[in-house]
Amino acid sequence: MIKTPKSLRLHIGIFGRRNVGKSSFLNAFVRQAVSIVSEIAGTTTDPVEKPMELLPLGPVLFIDTAGVDDIGSLGQERVARTKKIFDRTDVAVIVSEQGQWAQFEKALLEEFKKRKIPIIAVFNKADLKGVAQSVIAELKAEKIEWLQTVSPQKKGMAEFREKLIAVVPDEFLKTPSMLGDLVKPGEIAVLVIPIDKEAPKGRIILPQVQAIRDILDNDSACIVVKETGLRDTLANFKKKPALVVTDSQAFLKVAEDTPEDIPMTSFSIVLARLKGDLNEFVNGALAIEKLRSGDKILIAESCSHHPIADDIGREKIPRWLAQYARCELKFDVFQGHDFPGNLADYKLVIQCGGCMTNRREILSRIERCRTLGVPITNYGVAIAYSLGKFDRALKPFADSLDYFTGKGR
Numbered sequence: 001m002i003k004t005p006k007s008l009r010l011h012i013g014i015f016g017r018r019n020v021g022k023s024s025f026l027n028a029f030v031r032q033a034v035s036i037v038s039e040i041a042g043t044t045t046d047p048v049e050k051p052m053e054l055l056p057l058g059p060v061l062f063i064d065t066a067g068v069d070d071i072g073s074l075g076q077e078r079v080a081r082t083k084k085i086f087d088r089t090d091v092a093v094i095v096s097e098q099g100q101w102a103q104f105e106k107a108l109l110e111e112f113k114k115r116k117i118p119i120i121a122v123f124n125k126a127d128l129k130g131v132a133q134s135v136i137a138e139l140k141a142e143k144i145e146w147l148q149t150v151s152p153q154k155k156g157m158a159e160f161r162e163k164l165i166a167v168v169p170d171e172f173l174k175t176p177s178m179l180g181d182l183v184k185p186g187e188i189a190v191l192v193i194p195i196d197k198e199a200p201k202g203r204i205i206l207p208q209v210q211a212i213r214d215i216l217d218n219d220s221a222c223i224v225v226k227e228t229g230l231r232d233t234l235a236n237f238k239k240k241p242a243l244v245v246t247d248s249q250a251f252l253k254v255a256e257d258t259p260e261d262i263p264m265t266s267f268s269i270v271l272a273r274l275k276g277d278l279n280e281f282v283n284g285a286l287a288i289e290k291l292r293s294g295d296k297i298l299i300a301e302s303c304s305h306h307p308i309a310d311d312i313g314r315e316k317i318p319r320w321l322a323q324y325a326r327c328e329l330k331f332d333v334f335q336g337h338d339f340p341g342n343l344a345d346y347k348l349v350i351q352c353g354g355c356m357t358n359r360r361e362i363l364s365r366i367e368r369c370r371t372l373g374v375p376i377t378n379y380g381v382a383i384a385y386s387l388g389k390f391d392r393a394l395k396p397f398a399d400s401l402d403y404f405t406g407k408g409r
């Protein structure tokens with residue numbers, strides 16, 4: 001981790017007046033005493049750097065700074081050193097205390113806005129005083145993400161992660177290749193696309209089109225077949241294909257018809273990695289084991305489409321899960337970009353593939369669930385689990401398989 005060049009790390013600068021709890025906030029977030037904390041204003045004199053790996057963003061560098069309201073000639077030097085950090089900040093955290101948001105914080109905000117640096121306002125020492133409604137209204141009008149923290153008690157840290165993912169510049173939300181690491185140049189993938197009543201008339205759906213394009217971009221090749229033609233197609237191969245990717249609906253048949261030595265997975269699991277965080281979804285799927293009669297499960301669909309007969313989210317997944325869990329479960333379907341207000345009531349969230357949305361939205365949803373302690377998985381991962389094909393479907397993703405078997409945690 002330390003070897004990552006600094007420029008590739010997301011630099012998160014922590015700024016504010018002296019003694020507001022900047023160093024306490026950093027220590028609480030990274031869960032280590034990296035910066036000295038004391039009740040004496042002006043404790044941090046030189047910037048303190050803390051590199052770390054912050055999933056799903058990757059390598060980040062926190063920079064704790066000296067209070068920018070420092071006084072005296074020595075103080076001016078510290079202020080100058082802190083201001084230099086502005087130049088290498090990718091996300092600015094403005095810490096203030098007890099709900100205070102006055103001229104000083106507003107001047108910092110303007111400075112970062114001018115530099116087009118995303119900002120998170122942290123109101124620390126919320127145990128002593130909360131933030132006023134008028135300040136919240138002001139920040140909302142400016143579209144600035146904000147939160148309250150009590151650093152010594154580590155309160156607000158999960159919410160800070162959520163805010164970070166919401167504001168982080170696109171280039172740091174690294175999107176892994178769809179299939180490039182699984183199907184090397186010159187290799188062949190087999191894509192299984194059932195043409196049933198769920199298939200749109202006259203075309204194939206977006207994730208499947210994207211997979212074909214990704215394969216071509218990587219100088220690989222693919223063969224597209226219906227599940228009924230898979231067995232014969234595989235029998236005709238002189239050299240084994242590198243991967244079989246199937247629509248989740250045909251998972252069982254395709255698993256049966258694909259020899260064990262050919263890796264196979266589903267489009268939805270590929271999307272779990274592309275749009276979200278496969279390890280987190282694997283972790284969420286493990287919650288299926290703990291489901292009990294009457295538990296509520298949220299099916300979260302990122303776009304509004306018209307449900308059809310035997311719909312995957314409304315019919316198939318509920319059926320397969322209830323069969324696996326051997327009990328009656330309650331399912332709610334929620335369509336759209338937000339989560340319902342009662343998210344904490346659910347024992348599990350099952351997110352759709354998210355083909356019509358972006359990575360940031362799915363990652364934000366994962367963080368929301370993490371903050372509330374609600375497990376989250378996605379369609380493909382939940383289907384593979386409830387059909388008893390989890391190892392098989394995860395095999396192409398060694399890291400996630402290790403995560404599942406406990407070796408990667």
Ligand SMILES: Nc1nc2c(ncn2[C@@H]2O[C@H](COP(=O)(O)OP(=O)(O)OP(=O)(O)O)[C@@H](O)[C@H]2O)c(=O)[nH]1
Binds near residue numbers: 019038151
């Ligand atoms: N009550 C309360 N005290 C806090 C909180 N966070 C920090 N403190 C206390 O506030 C004081 C200042 O904390 P620091 O983390 O050193 O503040 P700083 O902003 O880094 O200060 P300088 O480095 O001097 O600019 C310490 O006594 C902390 O224990 C909080 O959330 N609540």
Ligand code: SF4
Binds near residue numbers: 352353354357
């Ligand atoms: S965004 Fe989700 S619900 Fe909409 S089509 Fe894609 S997978 Fe289905």
Ligand SMILES: [Mg+2]
Binds near residue numbers: 023024044064
């Ligand atoms: Mg400090």
